Amino acid sequence: MTDIKIKITNRDGVLHEVDAPTDMNMNLMEVVRSYELAPEGTIGICGGMAMCASCQCYVKSEHELPEMSDDEEAMLAEAFNVEANSRLGCQIHMTPELDGLEVELAPEEV
Amino acid sequence: MIKTDILIIGAGPTGLFAVFEAGLLKLKCHLIDALPQAGGQCSEIYPKKPIYDIPGFPEVLAGDLVDNLMEQIKPFQPGFTLGERADSIEKLEDGSFIVTTNKGTKHHAPIVAIAGGLGSFEPRKPQLENLAKFEDNGIAYMIRDPEVYRNKKVLIAGGGDSALDWSIFLADVASEVTLVHRRNEFRGALDSVEKVQELKNLGKINLITPAEVVALKGDDNLHSVTVQKTDSKAHIEVVVDNFIPLFGLSPKLGPIADWGLEIEKNAIKVDNTLDYQTNVPGIYAIGDVNTYPGKLKLILCGFHEATLMCQSAYQRIYPDKKYVMKYTTVGGVTGFDGTKKEAPKAVVKAIE
Numbered sequence: 001m002t003d004i005k006i007k008i009t010n011r012d013g014v015l016h017e018v019d020a021p022t023d024m025n026m027n028l029m030e031v032v033r034s035y036e037l038a039p040e041g042t043i044g045i046c047g048g049m050a051m052c053a054s055c056q057c058y059v060k061s062e063h064e065l066p067e068m069s070d071d072e073e074a075m076l077a078e079a080f081n082v083e084a085n086s087r088l089g090c091q092i093h094m095t096p097e098l099d100g101l102e103v104e105l106a107p108e109e110v
Numbered sequence: 111m112i113k114t115d116i117l118i119i120g121a122g123p124t125g126l127f128a129v130f131e132a133g134l135l136k137l138k139c140h141l142i143d144a145l146p147q148a149g150g151q152c153s154e155i156y157p158k159k160p161i162y163d164i165p166g167f168p169e170v171l172a173g174d175l176v177d178n179l180m181e182q183i184k185p186f187q188p189g190f191t192l193g194e195r196a197d198s199i200e201k202l203e204d205g206s207f208i209v210t211t212n213k214g215t216k217h218h219a220p221i222v223a224i225a226g227g228l229g230s231f232e233p234r235k236p237q238l239e240n241l242a243k244f245e246d247n248g249i250a251y252m253i254r255d256p257e258v259y260r261n262k263k264v265l266i267a268g269g270g271d272s273a274l275d276w277s278i279f280l281a282d283v284a285s286e287v288t289l290v291h292r293r294n295e296f297r298g299a300l301d302s303v304e305k306v307q308e309l310k311n312l313g314k315i316n317l318i319t320p321a322e323v324v325a326l327k328g329d330d331n332l333h334s335v336t337v338q339k340t341d342s343k344a345h346i347e348v349v350v351d352n353f354i355p356l357f358g359l360s361p362k363l364g365p366i367a368d369w370g371l372e373i374e375k376n377a378i379k380v381d382n383t384l385d386y387q388t389n390v391p392g393i394y395a396i397g398d399v400n401t402y403p404g405k406l407k408l409i410l411c412g413f414h415e416a417t418l419m420c421q422s423a424y425q426r427i428y429p430d431k432k433y434v435m436k437y438t439t440v441g442g443v444t445g446f447d448g449t450k451k452e453a454p455k456a457v458v459k460a461i462e
Contacts, residue, residue, distance in 0.1 A: 041376025045228055045361065047407075051155050052360060074297045077269050078357050080237055082292070109234065109360065 029055035029089035053079035055089035122150020124397030124412030125225035133186030144230035149176035185445020228361035248332025268356035377401035385422030
């Protein structure tokens with residue numbers, strides 16, 4: 001088991017510190033879902049194809065993240081509530097380097 | 111009034127395959143879908159993406175899967191009400207249902223199978239104050255009749271194909287076209303991007319990038335929108351007759367949530383020990399739209415659920431008939447269109 005610690009602030013502003021496995025091919029969106037930090041059906045709607053923005057989050061720590069793919073960039077160009085530190089959770093894979101990552105979930109689009 | 115045996119709400123892969131299983135039982139189906147084409151997410155979101163877990167298909171493009179399903183169900187002549195959203199349901203005294211769409215089309219069936227996936231695809235709306243107030247008074251999220259915009263001042267927001275294509279089209283129709291996008295880069299067919307560049311150079315499209323619409327002004331009708339430049343934060347007031355935000359579509363469970371069905375986790379609770387029926391007898395929910403302990407939102411699970419649903423629907427429609435499931439290899443497939451597919455018969459013949 002190689003778990004890392006991640007701090008996730010949910011949409012109600014509540015901070016959760018969770019263990020995320022790095023050996024399960026999981027991304028941040030899936031970690032959020034596995035801990036049910038956002039109601040099912042409001043996050044990861046497209047299943048992780050960077051084709052909706054339901055898993056948008058703001059990255060609060062200084063971790064070096066993988067570069068954005070064209071798909072992610074295009075999706076964020078169309079999404080709402082986008083900030084300079086916005087990323088799609090489904091595009092952030094859990095790796096040992098991300099230990100201590102701090103993120104906040106973006107508001108749900110209505 | 112459209113009459114059928116099983117009214118399927120949602121024409122995604124699960125809804126389409128239900129037509130086949132119903133057809134084997136000689137039950138007719140009609141499908142309603144809010145999108146203008148069949149296929150659901152597979153056609154709308156990811157037609158060119160591969161799927162690897164359809165049994166028997168090591169790899170299939172989502173769009174091809176839909177084409178194959180349409181081919182498979184063709185003999186059973188399903189009816190389609192496309193581009194309309196199922197809005198309300200009424201249970202009649204005989205236990206059958208009338209489902210009415212947002213455009214008023216009525217459908218009558220003894221069985222309703224909700225195969226609505228994530229819900230109906232609705233335009234994504236920008237979060238702006240007074241947005242609802244100006245809907246239909248200057249703001250529209252899709253262009254139904256371009257003539258509405260003749261000689262009008264139109265502002266389009268968005269950076270995808272539809273924003274580009276409509277800007278190009280309306281440049282010849284409207285008196286003024288402004289295109290606002292959050293980035294300098296647009297993402298669309300190369301032709302469209304180049305055409306917009308050309309129209310911009312000719313002064314036929316007023317391009318404001320990188321920028322965003324931040325406020326709406328007007329009394330009863332929209333009068334102007336405030337556009338904020340992303341870099342300088344400067345505000346530009348653009349006088350408009352129409353504002354068309356084109357930010358793509360996102361799925362919403364929508365009116366089905368108010369049909370008196372038990373909802374859990376944004377999905378419809380069903381009886382997975384038997385037939386995927388909801389808490390309302392005669393209404394079933396299959397595929398991604400339902401939930402039960404251990405539910406997986408997979409196309410292959412939707413196929414299974416559709417199959418069991420049809421068996422239950424048959425018993426409900428014909429409570430006195432005895433029926434035994436028959437393999438298609440044994441019974442063949444007899445279409446409502448007179449076609450018949452069956453396994454070739456072996457011959458018994460001496461070889462001399």
